[in-house]
Amino acid sequence: MLTYDFMRNAFAASGIVALVAGTVGFFLVLRGQTFAGHALSHVGFAGATGAILIGIPALWGMVGFTVAAGLAMGVLGERLSGRDVAIGIVLSLSMGLGLLFLHYYTAYATQVTNLLFGNVLGVNRDTLWSLLALGLVSLAALAAIARPLLFASLQPDVAEARGVSLQLVSLLFLGIVALTVAASTQIVGVLLVFSLMVGPAATAMRLTSRLGTGVALAAFLALAEAWGGVALAYYTDWPVSFCITAFSAAVYFASLLRR
Amino acid sequence: MSAIHLDHVTIGLGGRRILADISLTIDQGEFIGLLGPNGAGKTSLMRAILGLIRPSQGTIRVLGEPARRGNPAIGYLPQMHRAVAGLRLSGWNFVASAVDGHRWGLPWSGPALRREVDWALDAVDATDLARRALADISGGERQRLLLAQSLLGRPRLLLLDEPLISLDPHHQQHVLELVRRLQRELKITVLFSAHEINPLLGVIDRVLYLGHGQAALGSVEEVITGPVLSRLYGSEIEVIRLGGRIFVMANGHDLERSEHRHDAHL
Numbered sequence: 001m002l003t004y005d006f007m008r009n010a011f012a013a014s015g016i017v018a019l020v021a022g023t024v025g026f027f028l029v030l031r032g033q034t035f036a037g038h039a040l041s042h043v044g045f046a047g048a049t050g051a052i053l054i055g056i057p058a059l060w061g062m063v064g065f066t067v068a069a070g071l072a073m074g075v076l077g078e079r080l081s082g083r084d085v086a087i088g089i090v091l092s093l094s095m096g097l098g099l100l101f102l103h104y105y106t107a108y109a110t111q112v113t114n115l116l117f118g119n120v121l122g123v124n125r126d127t128l129w130s131l132l133a134l135g136l137v138s139l140a141a142l143a144a145i146a147r148p149l150l151f152a153s154l155q156p157d158v159a160e161a162r163g164v165s166l167q168l169v170s171l172l173f174l175g176i177v178a179l180t181v182a183a184s185t186q187i188v189g190v191l192l193v194f195s196l197m198v199g200p201a202a203t204a205m206r207l208t209s210r211l212g213t214g215v216a217l218a219a220f221l222a223l224a225e226a227w228g229g230v231a232l233a234y235y236t237d238w239p240v241s242f243c244i245t246a247f248s249a250a251v252y253f254a255s256l257l258r259r
Numbered sequence: 260m261s262a263i264h265l266d267h268v269t270i271g272l273g274g275r276r277i278l279a280d281i282s283l284t285i286d287q288g289e290f291i292g293l294l295g296p297n298g299a300g301k302t303s304l305m306r307a308i309l310g311l312i313r314p315s316q317g318t319i320r321v322l323g324e325p326a327r328r329g330n331p332a333i334g335y336l337p338q339m340h341r342a343v344a345g346l347r348l349s350g351w352n353f354v355a356s357a358v359d360g361h362r363w364g365l366p367w368s369g370p371a372l373r374r375e376v377d378w379a380l381d382a383v384d385a386t387d388l389a390r391r392a393l394a395d396i397s398g399g400e401r402q403r404l405l406l407a408q409s410l411l412g413r414p415r416l417l418l419l420d421e422p423l424i425s426l427d428p429h430h431q432q433h434v435l436e437l438v439r440r441l442q443r444e445l446k447i448t449v450l451f452s453a454h455e456i457n458p459l460l461g462v463i464d465r466v467l468y469l470g471h472g473q474a475a476l477g478s479v480e481e482v483i484t485g486p487v488l489s490r491l492y493g494s495e496i497e498v499i500r501l502g503g504r505i506f507v508m509a510n511g512h513d514l515e516r517s518e519h520r521h522d523a524h525l
Contacts, residue, residue, distance in 0.1 A: 151360025153343075157337035159360055
């Protein structure tokens with residue numbers, strides 16, 4: 001299996017992304033912002049298709065759009081919380097825009113499938129390096145804001161009284177989420193980002209109530225599910241993204257059966 | 260030096276005057292019950308003392324210094340958000356997140372941090388409780404965690420915002436006795452807001468009653484009277500004392516009780 005170059009790249013890419021998505025996803029679940037993560041991936045679709053249309057790598061179009069949208073959500077902050085309708089409408093508009101961009105770039109039907117459902121077997125060396133850079137930036141930024149992020153998520157009123165800027169923390173965190181979403185879509189696509197960012201984190205939270213253990217477990221589960229998915233796809237010839245989502249869902253539902 | 264000193268303070272919120280030209284002094288070591296109808300400004304007063312709301316006029320001094328955000332001498336217990344109360348995260352981690360939570364970086368829990376958290380949990384008898392997840396404990400038990408959190412950093416002034424809300428009378432009494440004990444042992448000043456005067460009777464030193472932009476501070480006998488409350492509510496209020504309990508009535512129905520019920524359903 002590992003004799004093939006594309007398989008080695010697939011394992012490396014999905015491994016990098018899974019570790020970052022699991023870790024960042026834990027805080028996303030903790031803050032109850034999973035819908036924001038979902039919405040950001042859809043905004044990324046418009047960015048990616050727009051990038052393809054003007055001839056730059058889809059990944060960077062994705063990063064540009066998700067980060068811009070993530071920061072916008074962070075700035076609107078409290079005014080946006082509970083506004084699921086507004087987020088939902090922007091989400092639909094982004095998918096519509098993506099469709100429009102593809103309409104003008106007629107040749108590529110496979111591009112759509114790759115963007116929507118991921119194409120980890122098509123990851124090349126350049127993309128791999130880009131993913132590594134994105135992952136390192138995300139984790140470094142998360143490490144830098146982890147303490148006030150945790151404080152602001154669990155005890156916003158006290159954090160504010162202690163001098164934490166809730167808006168700045170929210171802004172920075174959604175920027176990190178945006179980078180992670182952009183990286184995750186390279187593996188599982190726009191529509192299935194939940195399987196790497198939310199599934200493992202939600203499972204970890206059901207299995208332990210300790211913070212450090214929870215974060216580590218979320219990262220580990222994401223890694224195991226991603227690699228398990230790639231391996232299963234190799235032996236069965238089923239799509240990788242299906243295999244990852246299947247593992248993610250199976251592990252989550254198994255955790256629900258516990259106690 | 261007084262614990263809290265308000266000098267001709269006016270606080271407006273969204274074009275509405277919540278407190279109008281209030282002057283009062285709370286001494287160190289006092290246990291003050293903060294009462295008043297919904298929207299009277301109990302939370303706003305606390306937020307102003309914390310430096311989160313700036314008065315449009317007048318000055319607020321806390322332990323001799325002007326009110327400012329991030330004052331480590333103040334411990335604050337707000338109401339817990341419903342989403343947080345449903346998390347499967349340990350009480351220990353919840354309380355620990357407040358230690359140095361304003362600093363950037365990773366939340367490493369070193370020995371000093373662990374000692375501080377363990378001390379605060381022990382002070383409210385929540386050491387065993389803190390091993391369990393927030394979602395698995397009762398509302399009264401979560402209040403004890405919040406109380407532990409407010410003690411971190413050994414504050415000299417505690418602002419407790421409705422710690423009795425949605426607790427049954429038994430748990431209310433438990434929380435009150437706990438706060439009273441801590442207040443005496445640690446020699447701190449407590450501002451304790453509540454909907455109803457009765458649970459606080461015999462525990463508080465003085466009462467601060469807010470309403471209609473005005474405030475009355477004094478003993479229960481001085482403040483909880485028909486004339487004073489009629490002024491604060493802006494309508495005719497009758498106060499009935501019966502068997503050691505006090506009923507605040509307007510047009511024959513119990514005001515405090517109906518508001519408490521109203522809020523518990525929010």
